[in-house]
Amino acid sequence: MTATGRAACVIGWPVEHSRSPLIHNYWLRRYRIAGEYRREAVAPGRLAAFLASLAARGYVGANVTVPHKEAALALSQPDDRARAVGAANTLWLDGATLRATNTDVEGFLNNLDAAVPRWDQDLGSAVVLGAGGAARAVTYGLITRGLKRLVLVNRTRARAELLRRQFGPRVEVASWEELDAALADAALLVNTTTLGMQGQPELLIPVARLPGHAIVTDLVYAPARTQLLAAAQTRGLRTADGLGMLLHQAVRGFALWFDKTPEVTPELRALLEADIASQPAKP
Numbered sequence: 286m287t288a289t290g291r292a293a294c295v296i297g298w299p300v301e302h303s304r305s306p307l308i309h310n311y312w313l314r315r316y317r318i319a320g321e322y323r324r325e326a327v328a329p330g331r332l333a334a335f336l337a338s339l340a341a342r343g344y345v346g347a348n349v350t351v352p353h354k355e356a357a358l359a360l361s362q363p364d365d366r367a368r369a370v371g372a373a374n375t376l377w378l379d380g381a382t383l384r385a386t387n388t389d390v391e392g393f394l395n396n397l398d399a400a401v402p403r404w405d406q407d408l409g410s411a412v413v414l415g416a417g418g419a420a421r422a423v424t425y426g427l428i429t430r431g432l433k434r435l436v437l438v439n440r441t442r443a444r445a446e447l448l449r450r451q452f453g454p455r456v457e458v459a460s461w462e463e464l465d466a467a468l469a470d471a472a473l474l475v476n477t478t479t480l481g482m483q484g485q486p487e488l489l490i491p492v493a494r495l496p497g498h499a500i501v502t503d504l505v506y507a508p509a510r511t512q513l514l515a516a517a518q519t520r521g522l523r524t525a526d527g528l529g530m531l532l533h534q535a536v537r538g539f540a541l542w543f544d545k546t547p548e549v550t551p552e553l554r555a556l557l558e559a560d561i562a563s564q565p566a567k568p
């Protein structure tokens with residue numbers, strides 16, 4: 286318990302790699318809130334006991350990271366977003382009830398709103414690469430913004446088919462071999478795969494195939510400027526990066542725990558960029 290009675294944490298296993306403490310402790314300092322945000326390493330199998338003792342440990346809520354996001358969903362009262370994504374990344378105590386959401390949906394949408402204002406006006410079709418948890422958040426978010434057609438391209442086609450079944454007829458599935466044709470119609474290209482991340486193979490996309498009005502966004506945030514974004518910018522396309530999404534997805538948790546809606550400032554962004562540059566091996 287802190288002087289304000291407010292503390293939150295990020296729960297993971299391992300948890301050392303999490304950049305959430307950097308973000309939330311920056312906001313605590315900026316708004317002079319005498320709260321705390323800590324890392325909690327919780328082994329698989331210990332999550333239920335840890336969450337049951339959240340209040341006793343002085344916590345008003347928590348972020349949840351790998352490998353606990355699916356288990357946290359089952360151990361809480363999730364909202365529609367967390368249910369649609371199939372994973373919870375933000376928890377808070379509402380009296381004795383542990384509630385959960387998934388802030389990747391708003392992180393993705395709000396980052397695009399900030400980086401490319403009016404990006405969703407007259408949006409035609411989008412191509413989304415990947416079919417994991419991040420792709421579910423992106424698909425759910427794009428459908429709630431009224432996107433008419435979304436082409437999912439994933440290495441393992443069966444995973445993309447699962448998303449199509451979950452999200453309905455606006456979602457189509459295409460193979461990597463069909464990607465070139467899909468790009469020609471795409472107003473928005475989203476990378477939700479791990480390709481292009483430090484330590485992973487590069488993502489090689491023929492951005493020349495995209496129309497000139499297309500927007501390209503990459504969820505990978507380490508490096509902040511991926512090869513995909515660099516290629517899109519060289520072509521003069523508008524872009525939104527994964528670091529922006531990481532910062533925007535953190536806003537809701539802070540607001541829930543500390544009663545203050547924080548701002549994503551250039552200073553915070555610079556702090557994260559410096560951290561990523563100094564620890565290139567961190568996922």
Ligand code: NAP
Nearest residue numbers: 415416417418419420440441444477478479504527530531
């Ligand atoms: P995930 O569930 O493990 O999904 C990984 C995806 O990457 C799958 O579609 C997988 O395809 C694909 N993939 C992995 N290696 C590949 C390869 N060699 N070739 C082709 N496809 C490959 O992970 P996730 O939780 O969705 O996260 C995906 C990425 O989004 C990560 O880089 C993560 O850091 C990022 N992310 C960023 C934010 C943010 O705030 N910026 C938020 C959430 C996630 P298969 O299905 O074939 O395995």
